[in-house]
Amino acid sequence: MTDPSGNLPPVTLDEVARLAGVARSTASRALNGGVASREAIEAVNKAVRQLGFVPNQAARTLARNRTDAVALVIPEDPSRIFFDPVLAMVISRLSVDFWREGLQPLLVLMDPEDLIAKLGSFLNAGNVDGMVVTSFHSNPEVEEVIAASSLPTVFFGRPPRPDSLPYVDIDNVEGGYKATRYLLDKGRRRIACVGGPAGVPSVEDRRQGFMRACADAGVEPGPYLYGSFDPESGINAAAALVADPRVDAVFAQSDAIAVGVLQGLASAGKSVPEDVAVVGFDNTSTATAVLPNLTTVAQPVSEMAGEVASMLLGFLRTRQWGETPRILPTELVVRDSA
Amino acid sequence: MTDPSGNLPPVTLDEVARLAGVARSTASRALNGGVASREAIEAVNKAVRQLGFVPNQAARTLARNRTDAVALVIPEDPSRIFFDPVLAMVISRLSVDFWREGLQPLLVLMDPEDLIAKLGSFLNAGNVDGMVVTSFHSNPEVEEVIAASSLPTVFFGRPPRPDSLPYVDIDNVEGGYKATRYLLDKGRRRIACVGGPAGVPSVEDRRQGFMRACADAGVEPGPYLYGSFDPESGINAAAALVADPRVDAVFAQSDAIAVGVLQGLASAGKSVPEDVAVVGFDNTSTATAVLPNLTTVAQPVSEMAGEVASMLLGFLRTRQWGETPRILPTELVVRDSA
DNA sequence: CTGTTAGCGCCTTCAC
DNA sequence: GTGAAGGCGCTAACAG
Numbered sequence: 001m002t003d004p005s006g007n008l009p010p011v012t013l014d015e016v017a018r019l020a021g022v023a024r025s026t027a028s029r030a031l032n033g034g035v036a037s038r039e040a041i042e043a044v045n046k047a048v049r050q051l052g053f054v055p056n057q058a059a060r061t062l063a064r065n066r067t068d069a070v071a072l073v074i075p076e077d078p079s080r081i082f083f084d085p086v087l088a089m090v091i092s093r094l095s096v097d098f099w100r101e102g103l104q105p106l107l108v109l110m111d112p113e114d115l116i117a118k119l120g121s122f123l124n125a126g127n128v129d130g131m132v133v134t135s136f137h138s139n140p141e142v143e144e145v146i147a148a149s150s151l152p153t154v155f156f157g158r159p160p161r162p163d164s165l166p167y168v169d170i171d172n173v174e175g176g177y178k179a180t181r182y183l184l185d186k187g188r189r190r191i192a193c194v195g196g197p198a199g200v201p202s203v204e205d206r207r208q209g210f211m212r213a214c215a216d217a218g219v220e221p222g223p224y225l226y227g228s229f230d231p232e233s234g235i236n237a238a239a240a241l242v243a244d245p246r247v248d249a250v251f252a253q254s255d256a257i258a259v260g261v262l263q264g265l266a267s268a269g270k271s272v273p274e275d276v277a278v279v280g281f282d283n284t285s286t287a288t289a290v291l292p293n294l295t296t297v298a299q300p301v302s303e304m305a306g307e308v309a310s311m312l313l314g315f316l317r318t319r320q321w322g323e324t325p326r327i328l329p330t331e332l333v334v335r336d337s338a
Numbered sequence: 339m340t341d342p343s344g345n346l347p348p349v350t351l352d353e354v355a356r357l358a359g360v361a362r363s364t365a366s367r368a369l370n371g372g373v374a375s376r377e378a379i380e381a382v383n384k385a386v387r388q389l390g391f392v393p394n395q396a397a398r399t400l401a402r403n404r405t406d407a408v409a410l411v412i413p414e415d416p417s418r419i420f421f422d423p424v425l426a427m428v429i430s431r432l433s434v435d436f437w438r439e440g441l442q443p444l445l446v447l448m449d450p451e452d453l454i455a456k457l458g459s460f461l462n463a464g465n466v467d468g469m470v471v472t473s474f475h476s477n478p479e480v481e482e483v484i485a486a487s488s489l490p491t492v493f494f495g496r497p498p499r500p501d502s503l504p505y506v507d508i509d510n511v512e513g514g515y516k517a518t519r520y521l522l523d524k525g526r527r528r529i530a531c532v533g534g535p536a537g538v539p540s541v542e543d544r545r546q547g548f549m550r551a552c553a554d555a556g557v558e559p560g561p562y563l564y565g566s567f568d569p570e571s572g573i574n575a576a577a578a579l580v581a582d583p584r585v586d587a588v589f590a591q592s593d594a595i596a597v598g599v600l601q602g603l604a605s606a607g608k609s610v611p612e613d614v615a616v617v618g619f620d621n622t623s624t625a626t627a628v629l630p631n632l633t634t635v636a637q638p639v640s641e642m643a644g645e646v647a648s649m650l651l652g653f654l655r656t657r658q659w660g661e662t663p664r665i666l667p668t669e670l671v672v673r674d675s676a
Numbered sequence: 677c678t679g680t681t682a683g684c685g686c687c688t689t690c691a692c
Numbered sequence: 693g694t695g696a697a698g699g700c701g702c703t704a705a706c707a708g
Binding site: 372 | 704
């Protein structure tokens with residue numbers, strides 16, 4: 001077994017080799033699929049089992065100059081993370097995929113000050129072979145450190161500087177268009193839109209989709225409000241929107257915002273969807289946790305994360321990038337709010 | 339700066355030492371706070387800056403026999419994780435705290451099969467100095483591997499085998515008591531309880547609190563239903579409960595369940611809190627995302643995670659455990675559902 | 677206070 | 693197919 005009483009020093013390859021009656025180098029080959037006689041392999045395997053040998057990761061890393069680890073970099077204020085069920089899903093999927101392929105994921109999620117202080121050294125200390133960055137709204141200093149690191153990197157969501165950096169994203173313009181178009185098809189004529197922070201690529205894209213759908217239908221777009229991706233923004237927006245009785249629909253750029261809109265509308269005595277129809281974005285679990293259940297634009301978050309993982313894995317193995325960016329389609333999920 | 343064109347080989351301590359005009363060991367001491375003359379330290383620091391030197395982590399680990407990394411072990415089906423906002427918060431807080439103290443958190447979250455196949459080797463490969471386990475409902479095989487690893491470990495939530503293993507938890511009995519007591523004080527007389535999976539320590543404890551509060555009030559407890567910690571359980575439970583018109587309150591053992599109960603009640607035409615009062619547990623963000631806003635028992639999740647981190651850190655530094663377990667108090671947050 | 681000398685545990689040439 | 697030897701980059705005795 002392993003270490004029944006106290007902490008015996010861990011078993012080394014040397015001991016395995018000795019017990020198997022071969023040289024250390026032979027044992028190494030036997031374990032790593034190098035050339036070795038059938039007998040040698042068997043003897044080594046037996047010894048490994050008997051001793052409970054597990055190769056020391058640090059020694060391997062040092063010798064092979066490869067860590068078999070990747071960083072999951074989340075350049076966002078940790079306190080703000082809980083409003084983002086999308087992120088939880090992304091991290092989860094990445095973790096699962098990387099582990100399956102033999103890579104250990106390191107969580108790079110810390111206080112903003114720590115981040116700018118430590119990220120650089122971390123990335124250059126040979127801790128990881130590559131990284132994925134959940135970009136959203138990154139900050140310039142962090143951006144620079146990431147760029148300077150020369151580590152293979154894939155972005156989840158279009159990165160700030162749309163160089164030719166590898167990334168995976170959805171077509172946000174199309175998503176915004178779909179949501180708006182649906183409302184128009186339902187006969188709504190004055191549609192407001194509540195977005196996330198100005199300047200964020202996805203926010204601007206969804207806005208563009210919103211505008212375009214209105215234009216295509218020959219309908220004047222209703223008010224557009226910037227906010228942040230949380231329920232409070234929605235509540236505030238709703239408070240402002242009810243002032244205009246002609247507004248008969250709201251396209252909220254996230255489910256969290258939509259939830260806030262729903263509440264604001266309710267407390268203003270408006271009924272959904274009769275008086276005002278509401279469409280969200282993301283299709284997170286809150287979409288069905290709220291009444292009425294949200295009609296929303298679904299992002300294939302898990303698939304996106306899967307693509308991210310496979311892009312990075314592909315590069316780590318072949319040393320070249322496949323097609324990039326990869327843009328995945330969205331889908332409108334119709335429920336009760338519109 | 340660092341690596342402007344292509345991938346230069348990383349700078350080593352040797353080069354730093356040479357440039358600083360000292361021996362490698364002196365440079366090492368200068369960097370690690372060992373004995374060294376002021377001049378030596380300055381020369382080395384200058385060289386470090388000039389060269390952009392960052393010590394190689396693998397080499398350090400090998401030489402010092404210490405990784406400065408910890409594992410965040412989440413022995414749960416990743417697909418089920420999104421119903422658990424608590425977990426997101428735990429992970430986030432742990433990550434932040436560990437980074438602040440110079441420890442890298444490794445996310446151990448993978449497919450169940452991978453877990454039982456890989457966890458053992460991982461823990462014994464010298465990847466980490468310690469780990470925290472978010473226990474919830476662990477499984478026996480994983481449990482054994484964890485126990486066999488002899489790594490310093492702290493559990494978030496009471497571990498299955500309540501040995502004297504270090505852990506942090508809330509007083510679930512008290513939490514269940516508070517929720518129930520509040521309903522009784524409000525004049526409710528037939529209170530149902532919807533719990534999580536049978537056998538889970540926290541579930542049984544909350545149940546016990548529920549029973550005790552009823553007993554103390556001389557009121558017969560209403561039906562007790564086991565389920566899982568998700569909205570569906572709540573919907574099913576509500577469907578069953580409305581059959582008994584005397585039920586005038588529900589204590590749901592998680593906000594997710596409560597949300598389901600709310601929906602089930604609504605579709606049965608019951609109004610909350612008039613017909614049936616509902617109290618949840620956790621005080622997650624969904625508590626305020628739903629109408630009516632949930633009255634719920636708040637767990638100090640972030641503080642708990644902070645305690646976990648500091649317990650592990652303490653042990654890693656002093657090689658001895660402080661007081662354990664640490665039990666934190668809950669708090670009833672009154673909103674609109676009861 | 678400093679330089680020299682050994683390793684840490686593994687992989688990888690290179691001869692045999 | 694195998695063994696011996698060297699090295700990955702750093703830290704930690706040990707003399708001086």
